[in-house]
Amino acid sequence: MTTADFLDRAEQVYPLRSGVVDEPGHFQDGGLDTVTYGGLAERARAIAAGLDELGVGRGERVAVVSHNSARLLELFFGVTAWGRVLVPVNFRLSRDEVAYIVEHSGASVLLVDPEVDAALADVTAGHRFVLGAESDGALLRPDAEPVPWEQPDEDATATINYTSGTTARPKGVQITHRNIWVNGVTFALHAGVTDRDVYLHTLPMFHANGWGMPFALTGLGVPQVVIRKIDGADILRRVERYGVTLMCAAPAVVSSVLEAAASWDGPVPGRDRTRIVVAGAPPPSRTIQRVEEELGWEFVQIYGLTETSPLLTVNRRRAEEDALPPEERAKRLGRAGMPGIGTRIRISDTGEVLARGNTVLEGYWEQPDATADALEGGWFHTGDGGVLDDEGYLSISDRRKDVIITGGENVSSIEVEDCLFSHPAVAEVAVIGVPSEKWGETIKALVVLAPAQQADEAELIAHCKKRLAGYKAPTSVELREAIPRTATGKVQKFKLREQYWAGQERQVN
Ligand code: AMP
Numbered sequence: 001m002t003t004a005d006f007l008d009r010a011e012q013v014y015p016l017r018s019g020v021v022d023e024p025g026h027f028q029d030g031g032l033d034t035v036t037y038g039g040l041a042e043r044a045r046a047i048a049a050g051l052d053e054l055g056v057g058r059g060e061r062v063a064v065v066s067h068n069s070a071r072l073l074e075l076f077f078g079v080t081a082w083g084r085v086l087v088p089v090n091f092r093l094s095r096d097e098v099a100y101i102v103e104h105s106g107a108s109v110l111l112v113d114p115e116v117d118a119a120l121a122d123v124t125a126g127h128r129f130v131l132g133a134e135s136d137g138a139l140l141r142p143d144a145e146p147v148p149w150e151q152p153d154e155d156a157t158a159t160i161n162y163t164s165g166t167t168a169r170p171k172g173v174q175i176t177h178r179n180i181w182v183n184g185v186t187f188a189l190h191a192g193v194t195d196r197d198v199y200l201h202t203l204p205m206f207h208a209n210g211w212g213m214p215f216a217l218t219g220l221g222v223p224q225v226v227i228r229k230i231d232g233a234d235i236l237r238r239v240e241r242y243g244v245t246l247m248c249a250a251p252a253v254v255s256s257v258l259e260a261a262a263s264w265d266g267p268v269p270g271r272d273r274t275r276i277v278v279a280g281a282p283p284p285s286r287t288i289q290r291v292e293e294e295l296g297w298e299f300v301q302i303y304g305l306t307e308t309s310p311l312l313t314v315n316r317r318r319a320e321e322d323a324l325p326p327e328e329r330a331k332r333l334g335r336a337g338m339p340g341i342g343t344r345i346r347i348s349d350t351g352e353v354l355a356r357g358n359t360v361l362e363g364y365w366e367q368p369d370a371t372a373d374a375l376e377g378g379w380f381h382t383g384d385g386g387v388l389d390d391e392g393y394l395s396i397s398d399r400r401k402d403v404i405i406t407g408g409e410n411v412s413s414i415e416v417e418d419c420l421f422s423h424p425a426v427a428e429v430a431v432i433g434v435p436s437e438k439w440g441e442t443i444k445a446l447v448v449l450a451p452a453q454q455a456d457e458a459e460l461i462a463h464c465k466k467r468l469a470g471y472k473a474p475t476s477v478e479l480r481e482a483i484p485r486t487a488t489g490k491v492q493k494f495k496l497r498e499q500y501w502a503g504q505e506r507q508v509n
Contacts, residue, residue, distance in 0.1 A: 002153075002154060004082075011040075017221055020035050043142075046139075047074065052141075060109075061086075062111070064206075065098055065113060066205075069131065082148075083156065089101050091113060097469060104162075104366070107125045108127065110124060153177070171367055180209065180215055186311060187213065191316075193220055197222045199225065208309065211304075225242050231256065236261060236268065247274070248278075249277070250279070254283065258291070271297070275298035276299060277302055278300065282395070288330040303337060306361075307374065311340050313338055313345065313394050316337075317332075343356070360380045363375075384399055385397050405440060406433070406440065407439040411472045416431040417430065419472075423463045425453035431446075443476075444478065445460065446496060457478075457479075
């Protein structure tokens with residue numbers, strides 16, 4: 001069970017079929033934007049041969065910071081299928097954040113998208129190439145046969161995906177070939193993927209490897225349409241142009257599609273044909289109903305984490321639910337779902353969701369203590385609060401870890417607090433997530449200023465924007481006289497959140 005299995009089948013069964021359709025004018029300079037599955041396999045082999053030539057050995061890390069693109073997708077195979085490890089990095093991170101990941105992962109090669117090249121000019125590794133003509137020239141060796149991976153090992157790490165969790169620094173989630181295989185195949189099965197599908201990459205590929213879809217879709221010969229910048233109307237245009245049938249998205253993206261559809265001229269593309277798989281935060285049932293009614297798309301919810309490759313539970317309309325009134329159906333789809341095949345879910349005595357199965361991470365890269373904590377007792381601790389109803393469906397009710405999810409991206413509140421603390425006027429700070437119509441949650445900082453110091457909201461936000469990825473900066477700052485603490489000096493985040501979440505059913509969005 002290795003990632004090569006997916007690529008080999010695509011090449012054998014679908015060599016002439018469009019594999020990846022990139023942004024116009026983006027892929028092969030001045031030439032076609034489409035690469036066939038045969039072409040994708042050839043390019044992946046040429047990359048493996050190029051890495052041989054550079055002396056990059058098995059198990060060595062290749063980091064890539066890129067928007068969605070055909071060149072990023074081919075690295076999923078060109079790097080991992082020959083036993084090397086891909087580190088896909090969030091392109092929205094700041095220079096320092098990327099530098100930390102490149103260094104911590106010990107990457108020997110760094111590839112950067114032309115759009116982030118200038119911002120990351122001094123971030124480097126043994127080899128550094130800009131994706132495009134430069135990386136093609138340096139990496140692709142189409143005339144050489146790559147040295148085979150002599151003993152393919154399904155338990156070898158295939159990718160390391162850095163994720164913001166409970167610590168100030170992101171942790172590197174080691175996902176094995178076996179994790180990818182099981183996740184890809186079960187996900188495709190539950191989403192009902194066939195070779196008649198056309199997929200649109202509305203989810204960033206760096207985020208949990210695009211939830212594993214790039215692997216599953218390749219094995220099944222599904223054409224994959226790339227989109228670099230998320231825009232509701234642009235999504236609809238591509239659904240129409242390419243006959244898209246399937247996409248994955250965070251709730252914020254769903255909202256942007258609904259907004260665009262409201263002013264779309266003519267019938268909404270994809271009606272009765274497209275399905276959208278949503279996760280990252282619990283979607284409101286009103287949104288689910290609107291997807292089914294206003295778009296005529298099928299709504300599927302999944303729940304999972306980078307640490308679980310990511311699939312844990314699925315909620316897809318069952319045959320028995322077809323005749324239910326739309327409102328009732330939407331309510332039922334608002335739950336995170338039932339475990340996917342091979343996954344076991346249980347709620348701990350303290351209300352935490354625990355998971356077991358073949359998609360659970362190998363460990364956090366070079367963080368044995370964090371790994372031991374996360375896997376204590378043989379179950380993966382999700383850090384999410386959840387409940388199982390009498391039908392056995394899981395709903396996520398609360399986030400126990402100190403993480404804010406805004407627009408589908410995780411932000412460690414500790415990281416933002418650390419950043420605010422580095423401002424000389426800040427004496428105390430607590431960062432929380434508050435509800436937002438657009439982003440699900442948005443970041444709020446409660447700040448106590450040091451005596452005789454001055455700083456206003458705009459200045460503190462600008463301070464964070466300079467140091468962190470833009471989406472991690474607070475969108476509001478409230479100056480307070482004090483921040484209430486427990487007798488042991490702990491800030492109780494749930495208490496601070498209370499006033500902003502009053503009247504909401506749950507404490508996460
Ligand atoms: P990530 O590792 O970035 O994919 O984030 C995983 C986190 O997203 C989980 O621990 C949950 O807090 C949240 N999440 C993912 N899917 C759902 C869902 N369907 N409902 C509620 N929260 C979700």
